[in-house]
Amino acid sequence: MPVLEARGLAKRFHSNEGVVVAVEDFSFGVAAGEFVSIIGPSGCGKSTVFNIVGGLLGDYDGEVLVDGAVIHGGTHPSIGMVFQEESTFPWRTVLENVAFPLEIAGMAKAERLDRAAHFVALVGLQGFERRLPEELSGGMRQRVAIARTLASNPKILLMDEPFAALDAQTRLLLGDKVLQIQQELKQTTVLITHNLDEAVQLSDRVLVMTYRPGRLKRVVDIGLPHPRSGDIVGSREFGDYVAAIWHDLREEASRGIADDESRLRGAGATAKRA
Amino acid sequence: MVARITGIAVVVAVCALVEGLIRAGLINAYVVPLPSQILASIPRIVVEEHVLARFGQTMQEVVAAAALLAVFGISLGALFYKSPLLRRACESWVGAWAAAPIVLVYPLFLVIFGRSATTIVMIGFAAGLPPVILKTLEGLVATRRVLLDVGRSFRLDGRQQFAKILLPAALPTIFVGFRLGLIFAMINIVGVEFLINFGGLGQLINELAERYDLPGTYGAILFVVLTSVLFFAATEWLERRLRPMR
Numbered sequence: 001m002p003v004l005e006a007r008g009l010a011k012r013f014h015s016n017e018g019v020v021v022a023v024e025d026f027s028f029g030v031a032a033g034e035f036v037s038i039i040g041p042s043g044c045g046k047s048t049v050f051n052i053v054g055g056l057l058g059d060y061d062g063e064v065l066v067d068g069a070v071i072h073g074g075t076h077p078s079i080g081m082v083f084q085e086e087s088t089f090p091w092r093t094v095l096e097n098v099a100f101p102l103e104i105a106g107m108a109k110a111e112r113l114d115r116a117a118h119f120v121a122l123v124g125l126q127g128f129e130r131r132l133p134e135e136l137s138g139g140m141r142q143r144v145a146i147a148r149t150l151a152s153n154p155k156i157l158l159m160d161e162p163f164a165a166l167d168a169q170t171r172l173l174l175g176d177k178v179l180q181i182q183q184e185l186k187q188t189t190v191l192i193t194h195n196l197d198e199a200v201q202l203s204d205r206v207l208v209m210t211y212r213p214g215r216l217k218r219v220v221d222i223g224l225p226h227p228r229s230g231d232i233v234g235s236r237e238f239g240d241y242v243a244a245i246w247h248d249l250r251e252e253a254s255r256g257i258a259d260d261e262s263r264l265r266g267a268g269a270t271a272k273r274a
Numbered sequence: 275m276v277a278r279i280t281g282i283a284v285v286v287a288v289c290a291l292v293e294g295l296i297r298a299g300l301i302n303a304y305v306v307p308l309p310s311q312i313l314a315s316i317p318r319i320v321v322e323e324h325v326l327a328r329f330g331q332t333m334q335e336v337v338a339a340a341a342l343l344a345v346f347g348i349s350l351g352a353l354f355y356k357s358p359l360l361r362r363a364c365e366s367w368v369g370a371w372a373a374a375p376i377v378l379v380y381p382l383f384l385v386i387f388g389r390s391a392t393t394i395v396m397i398g399f400a401a402g403l404p405p406v407i408l409k410t411l412e413g414l415v416a417t418r419r420v421l422l423d424v425g426r427s428f429r430l431d432g433r434q435q436f437a438k439i440l441l442p443a444a445l446p447t448i449f450v451g452f453r454l455g456l457i458f459a460m461i462n463i464v465g466v467e468f469l470i471n472f473g474g475l476g477q478l479i480n481e482l483a484e485r486y487d488l489p490g491t492y493g494a495i496l497f498v499v500l501t502s503v504l505f506f507a508a509t510e511w512l513e514r515r516l517r518p519m520r
Contacts, residue, residue, distance in 0.1 A: 056423055081427040085420040091442045091517045101428045
């Protein structure tokens with residue numbers, strides 16, 4: 001039985017241009033300890049899926065199940081979320097940031113700081129415990145955010161493009177770190193991304209989404225051996241997987257660009273008439 | 275440290291310049307006393323005019339107004355944040371209130387509270403309230419959405435969301451409003467003491483000015499500046515204590 005399952009997810013948004021179907025009939029399952037990436041072109045509804053599964057977005061069709069039980073609105077204690085935007089608390093030190101969920105859970109101060117220090121070390125930030133986020137690089141802050149989520153001991157780690165704002169080299173190195181942690185903790189992980197290399201490097205399976213409305217286009221099983229590191233990006237097999245996914249994604253990305261252009265042309269013509 | 279020494283040097287240089295201009299006859303000595311005379315008047319106003327007791331009285335009034343501003347200003351700002359309807363209905367009125375010369379309605383306060391310290395504190399409070407409300411609201415509204423989402427992902431309830439995320443995130447802006455409110459409160463407190471000839475430094479300035487004791491008047495004004503400096507130092511210390519971010 002999958003730890004996490006989504007059945008027939010659909011979400012419509014109402015805008016000035018009418019009803020926009022962001023996601024339609026989107027289903028997937030994630031087994032315990034599995035690393036699954038959801039990839040798709042910009043505007044395909046990836047973040048909508050993230051928000052629905054994480055419990056931040058309501059009023060959708062379909063259902064989300066954790067351990068076979070349907071989640072009824074709101075966030076779920078088994079799901080820990082890491083966000084695309086910088087999300088550390090600027091007024092807390094690294095250690096206090098990571099200890100935050102434990103503080104909310106009512107854990108005694110000495111115990112929570114001790115436990116937080118373990119997760120700070122896990123993401124390779126030992127020595128920075130007393131620093132404030134403003135004293136860290138973007139990559140280090142994102143590691144703090146990941147450590148904070150891991151400290152809450154979630155069954156499922158749900159990440160929305162956590163490396164999007166980072167440079168290519170930092171992304172690769174951080175990808176290595178995430179993979180190492182995931183393999184060490186056997187952490188069930190769902191990664192939302194638009195980066196092909198990242199998806200192939202990290203995942204056991206990649207779910208490719210169509211452009212709007214976001215549907216499941218194809219599931220690609222990544223057969224690359226474990227344990228993996230950033231070095232794998234130079235292998236031929238890696239290139240083959242990237243090419244195969246790009247083949248599917250290219251069509252969808254082109255459709256997205258064409259759709260954006262036609263919408264902008266339409267808006268321009270309306271403005272001219274006005 | 276260098277900045278502090280430079281600041282003191284600038285004040286000393288300006289005083290020396292004014293002293294020189296008065297001695298040269300370019301500024302009328304009957305309108306502006308010599309800075310050296312003002313300094314020399316301080317021991318006299320301490321001993322004869324009990325300026326320290328007056329200073330203490332004004333400080334007490336400012337502390338009382340500051341406490342009211344912190345409690346009611348931040349609470350009302352938070353209430354406006356929680357209730358969009360109330361905010362839409364009242365925000366422009368509070369903005370207009372901020373621009374109103376509250377001190378002119380002191381007769382109304384006299385009728386309500388009598389010729390007492392309560393009148394002075396309430397006018398200071400009323401004058402300082404709008405910036406505290408508006409800046410609290412601004413700070414809460416400007417809290418980044420993702421920080422609130424982090425709170426939701428950790429299943430914080432409304433009270434925890436406010437205390438652990440919204441309030442610390444908004445604190446720098448709230449302190450800006452609090453300092454502005456304190457400035458307005460202090461100006462009005464000293465002003466009303468002067469107008470109703472009651473209480474602390476404002477009353478002393480009134481009495482000294484009526485006696486045409488200009489060095490003493492300016493000496494007492496220095497104590498008003500000292501009150502302001504002390505309150506600013508106190509708010510900065512408090513902000514550093516509450517929020518370690520540099």
